[in-house]
Amino acid sequence: MSNPDVLIVGAGLAGICCARALQKEGVSFQVIEASDSVGGRVRTEKVDGFLLDRGFQVLLTAYPEALEQLDYDRLQLCAFAPGALIRADGRFFRIPDPWREPGAFMTSLFSPIGGFADKFKLSRIRSAVLRKTIEEIFEGEDISTMQALRRRQISQPMIDRFFKPFIGGVMLDPKLTVSNRLFEFVFKMFAEGDAAVPAEGMQAIPRQLAEVLPEGSIRFNERVHSIGLNQVKLSTGEVLAAKQVVVATEGPEASRLLGFDRTISSRSVCTLYFAAKESPVEEPMLVLSGSSRGPINNLAVMNVVAPGYAPAGEQLVSITVLGWPSRDDQTVVSMVRGQLRHWYGLVADEWRLLRMYRIEHGLPVVSPMEWQQSSRLAAGLYVCGDHRSTPSIQGAMESGRLTGEAVIRELKGQPDPVTRVRKDEPRLVELRESNQG
Ligand SMILES: Cc1cc2nc3c(=O)[nH]c(=O)nc-3n(C[C@H](O)[C@H](O)[C@H](O)COP(=O)(O)OP(=O)(O)OC[C@H]3O[C@@H](n4cnc5c(N)ncnc54)[C@H](O)[C@@H]3O)c2cc1C
Incomplete structure (x- = not known):
């Protein structure tokens, strides 16, 4: 095969969406x-007939890019019920979304998760983010979510019982x-659409996106060792050349x-999956831990949301623990079991552990300044993700689609400006100089 115009490193969502833009x-x-x-x-593993997403996650159906690129009908999306079951003071409180569940207004208003004033302020946040465009949200003041909640005088119990497990979990x-810009964006997405999973697991999303790519256009089980001037070197030593290189890794x-x-x-983040005989919840609602005691942040029974996640007669319980526990896996599992016993009684001891995933690189720590940078690092060199x-x-x-479009502009002789590179990034300075020279 002759050299392709573009080499893309990584077949995550960004790499695939970049490839789709080029393909078009x-x-x-x-x-x-x-x-x-x-x-x-966004991967799904099949274990004993259960579908285990590698880390509990959901698609927010209001995401503009997903609306543009995905065929939701073919994904057979199954939505969580809006709202949450919150565990606090030794019992569960059902907090429906008063804007989306008819008749739920009074239940929400009188629930002990936050006072009347908190609920009023929450409704003001909701109206404000619904009024704003995404662009306006991203132009907002850059303060932390905690600072913004404090500035709005949301009470500490409301922060601890609702915002920390809910937004902290997302x-x-x-x-x-x-x-706070990210918080407002996510809050807007929750208000405008559903939190859902495809009937066949989250990996159905990248699979559908990759369907249109030509056969053989993705080389699997090949690790890129290093990037050079218009080329990449694989860990096998093989060197591949192209006019442009896009790095789409984590x-x-x-x-x-x-x-x-x-x-x-x-x-x-860690996700633990258990098989149970009976579901601990009756409806497809996320369970949040409204107390900082115990490792669990949230719990979901996946087959109550999407029946295909578990074989007939079985229940799939997903548990999220935030961070990277310093204890070994066995200790983490027994701490989780201890908390589950407290929540659901001895029956939880009978749940069978299917998998525990420790995900080191769950989400990047980035600031809004970094979101707005151009993906073009040097002539013929791009980064996305x-x-x-x-x-x-x-x-x-x-990010993948926009990078694909920027690559096309450079191929047509109308390149974007390059991102400013600091002198203390010598490898990038070297790559840029060699690409220009
Ligand atoms: C547990 C968890 C929960 C999440 N929950 C949500 C959620 O509810 N909603 C939401 O919107 N987002 C969620 N996210 C975030 C979302 O999944 C990611 O933001 C997104 O999938 C990142 O895609 P990406 O293409 O940028 O990177 P990745 O998916 O990391 O893709 C990078 C690819 O590059 C490959 N690669 C790496 N190094 C090399 C190399 N040297 N050579 C070749 N290939 C290489 C990797 O194998 C990988 O396939 C969650 C993430 C996790 C982990």
Whole structure:
């Protein structure tokens, strides 16, 4: 095969969406992927007939990029019920979404999760984010989510019982240090659409996106060792050449390949899956831990949301623990079991552990300044992924597509300006100079 125009490193959502943009314009490309399948962080494993997403996650159906690129009907999306079951003071409180469940207004208003004033302020936040466009949200003041909640005088119990497990769980950031712009964006997405999973597991999303790519355009089980002038070197020593190279790996690996002086750091997370005979919940609602005692952040019974996640007669319980526990797996499992026993009684001891996934690079720690940078690093050299956008499915897909479009502009002789490179990023300076020379 002759050299493709573009080499893309990584077949996660960003790499695939970049390839789709090139494919649309008839630009030739080759994707190099270190693992054996598409999806990157959006993968689903089949274990004993259960569908285990590698880390509990959901698609927010209002994501504009997903609406544009995905066929929701074919994904057979199954939605969570809006609202949550919150565990606090030794019992569960059902907090329906009063804006979406008719008749739920009074239940929500009188629930002990936050006072009347908190609920009034929450409704004001909701109206404000619904009024704003996404662009307006991203132009907002750049303060942390915690600062913004404090400024709005949301009470500490409301922060601890609702915002920390809910928003902290979505951002993998229980301290809510993440940008308020990201919080408002995610809150808007929850208000405008559903949180859903495809009937066949989250990996159905990247699989559908990759369907249109020509056969053989993704080389699996090939790790890129280093990036050079219009070429990449594989760990086997093989060198591949192209006019342009796009690095679409997760943040830390992009930092290594491109020699960024600051390694993009990550938020970690653990997901534990248990098989149970009876479901601990009756409806497809997320369960949040409204107390900081115990390792569990949230729980979901996946087959109550999407029946195909478990074989007939079985229940699939997903448990999320935020961070990277310092204890060994066995200790983490017994701590989780201890908390489950407290919540559901001795029956939880009978649940069978199917898998525990420790995910080191769950989400990148990035600031809004980094989202807005151009993906063009040097002539013929690009970077994309969720670390160059909002850390999410939306961000990864959008960043990939926009990068593909920027590559096409350069091939047509109308390149974007390059991102400013600091002198202390010597590898990047060297690559840029060699590409210009
Ligand atoms: C547990 C968890 C929960 C999440 N929850 C949500 C959620 O509910 N909603 C949401 O919107 N987002 C969520 N996310 C975030 C979302 O999954 C990611 O933002 C998105 O998938 C990132 O896609 P990406 O293409 O940028 O990177 P990745 O998916 O990381 O893709 C990078 C690819 O590059 C490959 N690669 C790496 N190094 C090399 C190399 N040297 N050579 C070749 N290939 C290489 C990797 O194998 C991988 O396939 C969650 C993530 C996790 C982990």
